[in-house]
Amino acid sequence: MGIHPNVLKNIRHVTPYVPGEQPQRKVIKLNTNENPYPPAPGVRKVLEEFHTDALRLYPDPAAELLTEELARFYEVEKEQVFPGVGSDDVLSLCFLTFFNSEKPILFPDITYSFYKVWAELYRIPYRCPKLDKEFRMNRADYYQENGGIIFPNPNAPTAVYEELEFIEDILEHNRESVVIVDEAYVDFAGKSALELIERYDNLLVVQTFSKARSMAGMRIGYAIGNKELIRYLNDVKYSFNSYTLNQLSLICGAEAVRDRAYFEKNIRKIIQTREKAKGELANLGFAFPDAKANFIFATHPDYSAEELFLALKKADIYVRHWNSERIKEYLRITVGTEEEMRILFDFLKHYIK
Numbered sequence: 001m002g003i004h005p006n007v008l009k010n011i012r013h014v015t016p017y018v019p020g021e022q023p024q025r026k027v028i029k030l031n032t033n034e035n036p037y038p039p040a041p042g043v044r045k046v047l048e049e050f051h052t053d054a055l056r057l058y059p060d061p062a063a064e065l066l067t068e069e070l071a072r073f074y075e076v077e078k079e080q081v082f083p084g085v086g087s088d089d090v091l092s093l094c095f096l097t098f099f100n101s102e103k104p105i106l107f108p109d110i111t112y113s114f115y116k117v118w119a120e121l122y123r124i125p126y127r128c129p130k131l132d133k134e135f136r137m138n139r140a141d142y143y144q145e146n147g148g149i150i151f152p153n154p155n156a157p158t159a160v161y162e163e164l165e166f167i168e169d170i171l172e173h174n175r176e177s178v179v180i181v182d183e184a185y186v187d188f189a190g191k192s193a194l195e196l197i198e199r200y201d202n203l204l205v206v207q208t209f210s211k212a213r214s215m216a217g218m219r220i221g222y223a224i225g226n227k228e229l230i231r232y233l234n235d236v237k238y239s240f241n242s243y244t245l246n247q248l249s250l251i252c253g254a255e256a257v258r259d260r261a262y263f264e265k266n267i268r269k270i271i272q273t274r275e276k277a278k279g280e281l282a283n284l285g286f287a288f289p290d291a292k293a294n295f296i297f298a299t300h301p302d303y304s305a306e307e308l309f310l311a312l313k314k315a316d317i318y319v320r321h322w323n324s325e326r327i328k329e330y331l332r333i334t335v336g337t338e339e340e341m342r343i344l345f346d347f348l349k350h351y352i353k
């Protein structure tokens, strides 16, 4: 029979975001930019001591415990912090809250592919200025009229980082729009745009626990910005789903933030492995824009990226590849442990003659 055409007509049709594979067996997993090291040791302790009786109750809808810990860590007021279920949840609510203009929002043509999905889902007009050949944003593209701006810094999947001077220039030219900087990978890069939030009340910085804090499985993200922007974000959140972060994520997240030393050590290790991996890739003939995230976006002049992707996968080494224009000759390789990278490079050394 099938669904009646008139019913079909009223169903929202969307092209969803395609997440990277999560194979349910052990592979060398360098495909979704997770952290190869465990979360802060205190998190394990919190889990061990957790009383399941606490699960009877709804979690705190304001997630105060976590919000206060983040506010302390980033030296802002708790009213400037908005937590959510991973930065995907936070970003999606930001689209819904801040991008309500008839004018198109702007984001780069090569970027986090979820932006386009949210724009389509919420029927927000959008325009995608092209990155240049080096995968850099042209700042003048963002001087045009718009209904808002969003980009990751470092960008994904390119790992290219723009200095704060660039962000500030975009902010200066866009006093009348909300500018969202998605800093999922900033801890591996350089300065965060958080430095600018006091000066620009139209700036929102979004970060995550999934990368530098090794907690992708807990689903925690947050936005930090001007109190008034955060208030509007909360109004939309409470119109959608008030209990977002679950009880365990709240207490584990707060515990992770308390351990600054572990956080910094973890980042240093990954940066060290990344820098070594750049040398190895260059020796094998790969080219890549300078990577400032926990992944490297690499292309080889003599081997198609798809061929390499499939050969690696056959050897149980998972990296990410997109069959889309402009980037189909690239592989995005997450920085794993030293040992995982050794296995990757052993394979590539044999494959690339």
Ligand code: PMP
Binding pocket: 085, 086, 087, 088, 089, 112, 152, 155, 156, 182, 184, 207, 208, 209, 210, 216, 220, 221
């Ligand atoms: N922004 C960017 C640029 C990302 O690459 C990712 C990870 N896929 C996210 C946001 C979302 O991460 P999460 O929802 O795990 O915080």
